[in-house]
Amino acid sequence: MxxxxxxxxxxxxxxxxxxxxxxxxxxxxxxxxxxxxxxxxxxxxxxxxxxxxxxxxxxxxxxxxxxxxxxxxxxxxxxxxxxxxxxxxxxxxxxxxxxxxxxxxxxxxxxxxxxxxxxxxxxxxxxxxxxxxxxxxxxxxxxxxxxxxxxxxxxxxxxxxxxxSGFVQPDMPRDCFVKATLVTSSCIDTNQHQNMPLYIRDCWNTACSAACEKSLPHFDEELTNFDAKKVTVLCLGEALLGDIMHIACWEHQDDPQIICCTIMKESMIIFQCQMEFYPQDQTAHQPHQPLSKL
Structure with a gap:
């Protein structure tokens, strides 16, 4: 209710x-x-x-x-x-x-x-x-x-x-983790393209797979075991029903607490995401801070 x-x-x-x-x-x-x-x-x-x-x-x-x-x-x-x-x-x-x-x-x-x-x-x-x-x-x-x-x-x-203003996504490493996913009818919104929160879901699931396969040096298990601090996304294009998306995932080279994800449809980048996490155990002791502005 x-x-x-x-x-x-x-x-x-x-x-x-x-x-x-x-x-x-x-x-x-x-x-x-x-x-x-x-x-x-x-x-x-x-x-x-x-x-x-x-x-x-x-x-x-x-x-x-x-x-x-x-x-x-x-x-x-x-x-x-x-x-x-x-x-x-x-x-x-x-x-x-x-x-x-x-x-x-x-x-x-x-x-x-x-x-x-x-x-x-x-x-x-x-x-x-x-x-x-x-x-x-x-x-x-x-x-x-x-x-x-x-x-x-x-x-x-x-x-x-x-x-x-958002963020600038660093260059994608050649050997980063990549996962493919299909846009199904349950992903489509009233604009007839994939709904925005589902891109976050896809990036989260890809990062979880990358962590479990030891492709992320500072994340070696399910991301639910880490405390998310900030998730920021940029929408650059559209994914339609039946499209195959390839999601690349890697750690930010300047900050190991940030996981970067870029979603591609064929050769076109349609979505970018950065997921920042608190250092382990920090959230249990950190005092409240003002929320940051982009």
């Missing part, structure tokens, strides 16, 4: 859980399932397109039209040490979500995650999306989707002056 709370224009909270299907064998919400959870954009009483006062229709997500789509450009999740100092079986999850950046062709959903019982902050996230033309796949004005959005979103709500 999920409860929603509307705070202001394009800003709401939801509380739900415990998420039994989200939780891995270590009793924690898996990274890609947390990513899937952040896709919640809509008030339940507006699912049928009707308006129930006092909730206005602009709480509906910024979504596609016949001529325009909304594509993910960048996505980041950050887990505080508090995320790992507890199991999540009986922890209802509270997510705050608001528009934190608004440009001419793109926008950011900002997110924070809390233990809904104690209100302890356990993580954060940011989702940067671009409005694109359905035919050309080129950026187009957000006003075509939401004509009044720049008036509806107050300046005091915006927490970013510019879109997040």
């Amino acid at each position: 999920m409860k929603y709370f509307v705070h202001s224009l394009y800003h709401f909270s939801c509380v739900s859980g415990p998420h039994y299907d989200y939780i891995d064998e270590k009793g924690k919400i898996s990274v890609w399932k947390l990513g899937s959870h952040t896709a919640i954009n809509i008030m339940p009483n507006l699912l049928d397109g009707t308006t129930v006062k006092p909730y206005p229709t602009f709480i509906l997500p910024i979504s596609k039209t016949d001529k325009q789509l909304v594509f993910t450009r960048l996505y980041q999740l950050e887990m505080l040490p508090a995320f790992h100092r507890q199991q999540h079986w009986n922890m209802p999850l509270k997510m705050n979500k608001w528009i934190g950046y608004l440009g001419n062709t793109s926008f950011c959903w900002e997110m924070s995650f809390h233990n809904a019982i104690t209100d302890e902050l356990i993580g954060s996230g940011v989702f940067h999306a671009v409005c694109v033309d359905k035919e050309t796949r080129r950026p187009t004005s957000i006003k075509t989707l939401k004509p009044h959005i720049h008036k509806d979103v107050g300046a005091e709500q915006l927490t970013r002056k510019k879109a997040p």
Whole structure:
């Protein structure tokens, strides 16, 4: 069961859980399932397109039209040490979500995650999306989707002056671990391409395989035995039903706590991911730090 709370224009909270299907064998919400959870954009009483006062229709997500789509450009999740100092079986999850950046062709959903019982902050996230033309796949004005959005979103709500920049993926080693995966019908979203959190799932599973096959010097077992700190992804292309993707995985040469993944479709790079982990045992003793900004 999920409860929603509307705070202001394009800003709401939801509380739900415990998420039994989200939780891995270590009793924690898996990274890609947390990513899937952040896709919640809509008030339940507006699912049928009707308006129930006092909730206005602009709480509906910024979504596609016949001529325009909304594509993910960048996505980041950050887990505080508090995320790992507890199991999540009986922890209802509270997510705050608001528009934190608004440009001419793109926008950011900002997110924070809390233990809904104690209100302890356990993580954060940011989702940067671009409005694109359905035919050309080129950026187009957000006003075509939401004509009044720049008036509806107050300046005091915006927490970013510019879109997040992301990261630079280091060169892929020639001998890195590579795994192939097929895009199936269960991976496809309403834009008719693979849904973004499933790329995180595929990268996570590939890194797990690489670790278990001793292809990652500092990770030699299932990644659930390590505490994830930050996952950042860049979407550079699309994977469609029936495509075969090849996922390359290696450790960052300048930081052994970071695992790099690059997804290729034929010779084209369509997705890049960096997964950063806390040093072993650090999360048990580290004090809370402010969440970083991209």
